[in-house]
Amino acid sequence: MARPVPDPVRPGQESVWDYPRPPRVERVDKRVQIDFGGRRIVDTDDVVRVLETSHPPVYYLPIAAFGEALTRGEGASFCEFKGGARYFDVHGGGGAVAPRAAWNYPHPMPGYETLFDRVAVYAGPMDRVVLAGETVVPQPGGFYGGWVTADLAGPFKGVPGSMGW
Structure with a gap:
């Protein structure tokens, strides 16, 4: 499938x-807050993001920032660049549980060591994910975990017909 025409980039x-x-990992100076089950489960400014062609950034936060909100979930997957991923169930207030709503790379491949002891979260199952004061929109599709914000121009992988991008 041919690469789509990128959307126009507006100022900012x-x-x-x-x-x-391959993707790049970079530290960002932004605060992330995640609410789930009516409770704030993360509030941190220790944030890195992974940038990969056609994807909105995936943000990785310290496991320690989640306190008791994560338990080991079922399953695993593999990224040709970052390595083997394991999944976590996310726990919020009122007994809320989002199975496999977070993941990390316990043994990241060379070049991605910064991701060790960091977790990414699917925004969709959460009540609210806020990045630098803006509520994020989940990346389209059910597999990818990027966060769409107003400062991004797409189109984004995950929309119908994007499998071959």
Whole structure:
């Protein structure tokens, strides 16, 4: 499938089509807050993001920032760049549980060591995910975990017909 035409980039935006492949990891100076089950489960400014062509950034937060909100979930997956991923169930207030709503790379491949002891969260199952004061929108599709914000130009992988991008 041919690469789609990137959306126009407005002032203050970056295009996901300018992101590299293989992905790049970078530290960002932004605060992340996650609410689930009516309770704030994360509030941290210790944030890194992974940038990959056609994807909104995936944000990784310290496991320790989640306190008791994570338990080991079922299953695993593999990324050709980052390595083997394990999943976590996310626990919120009122007994809320989102199975396999977070993941990490316990033994990241070379170049991705920064992700050790960090967790990414699917925004969709959470009550609210806030990045630098903006409520994020989950990346389209059921597999990818990027967070869409107003400072991004797409189109984003995960929309119907994007499997071959």
